[in-house]
Amino acid sequence: MDTPTLHRYEQLAELILGMIENGALAPGMRLPSVRTVSEQHGISVSTVLQAFRMLEDRGVLVARPQSGFYVAAARSGALALPSTSRASTKASTVSISGAVAALIEHASNPALVPLGCAVPDADLLQSTRLDSALARAARQHGSRYNVYCPPRGEPRLRREIAKRAMRFGHALSPDDVLVTGGCTEALTLALGAVAGPGDTVAIESPTYMGLLHTLEVLGLKAFELPTDPQHGIDVDALARLLEREPVAACVLSSSFNNPLGSTMAEAGKRSLLALLARHAVPLIEDDVYGDIYFSRERPKPFIALDGGANTIYCSSFSKSLAPGYRVGWIAAGAYAKPVLERKLAFSLCCAVLPQVAIADFLETGAYEAHLRGIRRMFAENVARMTRAIEASFPAETKVSRPAGGFFLWLELPKHFDSRALFDKALEQGICFVPGDVFSASRRFRNCLRLSAAHVWDDRIEDGVRRLGRLAQALLAC
Numbered sequence: 250m251d252t253p254t255l256h257r258y259e260q261l262a263e264l265i266l267g268m269i270e271n272g273a274l275a276p277g278m279r280l281p282s283v284r285t286v287s288e289q290h291g292i293s294v295s296t297v298l299q300a301f302r303m304l305e306d307r308g309v310l311v312a313r314p315q316s317g318f319y320v321a322a323a324r325s326g327a328l329a330l331p332s333t334s335r336a337s338t339k340a341s342t343v344s345i346s347g348a349v350a351a352l353i354e355h356a357s358n359p360a361l362v363p364l365g366c367a368v369p370d371a372d373l374l375q376s377t378r379l380d381s382a383l384a385r386a387a388r389q390h391g392s393r394y395n396v397y398c399p400p401r402g403e404p405r406l407r408r409e410i411a412k413r414a415m416r417f418g419h420a421l422s423p424d425d426v427l428v429t430g431g432c433t434e435a436l437t438l439a440l441g442a443v444a445g446p447g448d449t450v451a452i453e454s455p456t457y458m459g460l461l462h463t464l465e466v467l468g469l470k471a472f473e474l475p476t477d478p479q480h481g482i483d484v485d486a487l488a489r490l491l492e493r494e495p496v497a498a499c500v501l502s503s504s505f506n507n508p509l510g511s512t513m514a515e516a517g518k519r520s521l522l523a524l525l526a527r528h529a530v531p532l533i534e535d536d537v538y539g540d541i542y543f544s545r546e547r548p549k550p551f552i553a554l555d556g557g558a559n560t561i562y563c564s565s566f567s568k569s570l571a572p573g574y575r576v577g578w579i580a581a582g583a584y585a586k587p588v589l590e591r592k593l594a595f596s597l598c599c600a601v602l603p604q605v606a607i608a609d610f611l612e613t614g615a616y617e618a619h620l621r622g623i624r625r626m627f628a629e630n631v632a633r634m635t636r637a638i639e640a641s642f643p644a645e646t647k648v649s650r651p652a653g654g655f656f657l658w659l660e661l662p663k664h665f666d667s668r669a670l671f672d673k674a675l676e677q678g679i680c681f682v683p684g685d686v687f688s689a690s691r692r693f694r695n696c697l698r699l700s701a702a703h704v705w706d707d708r709i710e711d712g713v714r715r716l717g718r719l720a721q722a723l724l725a726c
């Protein structure tokens with residue numbers, strides 16, 4: 250289980266959150282003064298203030314001058330949640346590649362306000378420590394690492410990855426792990442091992458555009474499952490599909506899907522696993538956002554619920570530590586052999602030095618503290634971005650409430666054109682991702698995804714607000 254030691258102020262914040270959750274503290278209630286809490290808990294005034302301020306940043310508490318801190322009222326202005334998407338009527342071929350390449354180009358343009366990026370700001374990552382680890386490894390043992398590494402990857406890294414799986418309740422051995430070039434390669438290897446051109450794969454809708462791109466390149470068809478913005482896919486719709494036609498695989502996020510931020514409850518995950526097992530359809534899970542949860546516990550990935558019997562687990566360090574190192578992994582269980590064959594055929598093995606640098610970093614034990622920091626930062630960014638959206642976007646806008654990750658999904662009225670908004674936003678130096686690239690059948694033209702992965706500053710706040718005003722103007726046309 251993931252139970253890292255929390256700082257005192259985080260413990261206090263957790264306590265307050267728990268009291269709000271169980272009703273002991275109701276909206277509008279005044280909290281005891283900072284001094285009283287400090288005396289009651291035997292902690293310093295500054296620690297109490299740090300906890301209160303953090304909850305204020307998340308919109309949980311409000312500070313009233315001369316009066317103290319209050320539990321925020323349930324916001325009457327809060328925007329509704331986006332609708333659950335519709336089921337596909339049939340599987341579609343995917344044609345997305347040109348759009349993805351263009352968006353990646355814009356998202357990596359530093360001149361634009363970065364509301365479109367899918368990786369954290371470099372300032373939030375451990376770049377300096379990783380750089381030092383990389384430089385040290387190259388200096389001390391450069392020639393030793395200028396070789397092909399074992400086909401499954403650097404053993405020390407595989408051991409660290411296997412140890413981390415214990416935190417979510419799954420026993421992996423280092424030999425179960427194959428290091429890949431990011432989660433992208435893991436998903437490509439998994440799909441190639443279980444499906445062939447023309448096969449149908451069931452996916453969430455909306456889903457990550459890179460997955461759609463991979464499906465297109467592999468010649469696979471996508472069946473888009475109705476997906477609730479909080480609870481994930483509709484298992485009954487999947488059951489109906491499986492009764493009707495052959496499906497080669499189901500690809501789902503383990504938690505906090507991109508772009509909705511939705512996560513299935515454990516019971517839903519278990520019934521989905523039972524359904525897929527009955528039909529002998531493998532589940533490919535993508536857990537890149539699993540470590541970025543805002544609540545107390547990491548949601549369990551599917552592999553921890555079926556022991557890996559019918560699950561291929563894919564993940565990477567791209568969202569939490571080192572997007573540029575291109576280090577991901579796959580635990581393919583029953584499909585380990587065809588996956589390894591493909592890895593050897595496509596790229597033989599991954600570059601050694603980035604693996605060594607990440608293994609060094611993980612071995613220091615500093616990763617947990619780092620994760621705690623970025624979880625807090627993303628939770629605050631998401632709360633701030635939600636407030637900026639509420640204050641500036643049209644009143645009809647619906648917005649997701651992710652419990653992890655760093656994306657917000659916005660739905661505007663049906664006739665709204667997020668592509669037109671995209672063109673106007675680019676003219677004003679703002680980047681985001683329009684909704685149609687999250688669907689094989691190019692739905693969601695009235696939706697958009699904003700990223701809260703950057704350090705919050707005036708440029709971001711102002712960018713969101715200007716985008717909101719542009720959306721208002723477009724909607725009024």
Ligand SMILES: Cc1ncc(COP(=O)(O)O)c(C=O)c1O
Pocket residue numbers: 367430431432433434457459502506507535537564565566567572576577
């Ligand atoms: C859901 C999801 N899976 C996979 C990836 C790609 O991960 P990587 O950079 O490790 O290839 C992304 C990147 O945006 C993503 O959002």
